[in-house]
Each structure stands twice: as C-alpha cells, then as structure tokens.
Amino acid sequence: MAQRRTASRTGGFGSLYRGREGQWSWLAHRVTGVGIILFLFAHVVDTALVGWGPSAYNRVVSVYKNPPIRLLELVLVGMVIYHALNGVRIMVIDFWPKANDWNRQLVYGTVLLFGLGMIPITYFIVKPIFVKYF
C-alpha cells in the first residue's frame, strides 16, 4: 500500500496522468466539461423561450438575477474559463510533445492564469448583489 502510494506520488505509473497535477487537472477538466454540457441543455431551453415572446422570456431570465443563482453563474463562468485554459494546455502537449516534460509547470501556469482571470470576473458578477441588496 505504502509502496503504491509512493509510486503514484512520484508518477511511477506514468507522469502525465497518474497522480498529482496531471491527474487533478484531468479530473477537473472532466468535471467542468460535464457541468457545462448539463447546463447547456437547460440553457438552450431557457433561451429558446425568446421565441415565445417577452413575457415568457423575461420571466425565465429573471431567474438568473436572483443572488443565489448569481453564485451558480460565477461557478459556471469559472468552469468555462478553466475548461478553455486547460484545453489549451492539452493541445500544447498534443502538438508539441516536448511540452510533456513541463506538464507540472504548465498545470500550475493554467491554474495561475485561471485564478488571475477569475479576480475581475468575480468582481463583476458578485458586485450587483451588493449594489442591489445592501
């Protein structure tokens, strides 16, 4: 057991996906991808209501303006941004195999870019809650 853990920590089963950064970024890519496609199904239906006129559409988009839903919106936007940035990392490794040696650094770079990007995004999405309710 201990041996297995050590092996997985040092990437003994292959450095790209088993354990540590590669595995976590793979898992996050998967989870965010599933989250986005499931939301997309709902979003196609709510947007389609625009074809049923102002009262139907305005009523359904008012859901998005609820404060708790805004936090879910922030999560959704974060999922899209992460999935996009991590997708770029995957493509860099696919088309430039030497980048594989720098996978850890690329993962941290992706997370850093994501974190920096989410600062202004969080500000813009969360601010209206405070402006409206406090």
Added chain:
Amino acid sequence: MAIEAGRRAGSVHRADSLGTGAPRRAGRGRPTRAGEFWWWIFMRVSGLILLVLAVGHVLIMHVFGGGVDRVNFGFVALRWQSPFWRTWDWLMLSLALVHGINGLRVITLDYVRRPGVRIATNWFFATAGALAFGLGSIVVFTFDPCKWPGTVGIHC
C-alpha cells in the same frame, strides 16, 4: 510483405487495429480507430473555435457591460437584429453540443462498462442533443421580434 499487401488492399491495418493478431470477428462493424482519430481532431478544432465563441459569449453576456441584469427580451431582439450574432450563437450551439456530447461518450467508455447500457446512455444524450440542436436552430433562425410590436428599438 504481408503488411505491404495489406496496405495495398487497404484491409490488414483495420482488421487488426489492436495489433493482437486475432482475426476479425464476423459481423463486427468497421473498427473505430479511424473514427476515434477524427473525433480527436474534432475535439481540438471545435475546442479552439469554442475558446473564442464560448469564452467570448460568457464575457460579453455575464461579465462585462452589465452582466445578466441587462438581458431581457428587448436586449435579445436588438442583438439578433445582426446576422453576426445569430451566426455566432448558432455556431456556438452546434459546436458546443457536439463537443459536449462526444465528451460524455468518451466518459461513458470509462464508467459505463456494460456495452448495452453504454450504447443506451450514448443514444439518450445524442437524442437530447439533437432535440436541443433542433429547438435552438429553429429559434435562432426564425426569431422575429415584430410578432410582438412595440419592442423598443425595433422598427417593423
């Protein structure tokens, strides 16, 4: 020598795509190797396009310029006056659905081990995707704000 002959005949590689040397079973469909290659390409090409379309959409609609507070029927009516945004939204709809549903198919390969259940799951998502694609396409291309006169900024 046999490989060369097979290349010319265009069959040996496909018949033994796993390289096990086992003969191809009768009645089995065309091996998916070539198919998986094109799906792999598609995920990357659509991913790059969605990098612009979906990230752009999220930043325009949810982050900058007022976010969801300004989104209502009138906003969409004005926005869809332009064929540019209708094309953007339709292309994003199509690519995101295919990209996402293929992603789900790849995931079911890992977690849904019984082939019958997996095929049923994939058909379920494919059908849901086809319905979403049909509904979204009809609305994007047939939307006409003049059905509701008096929409601000729309001249009918």
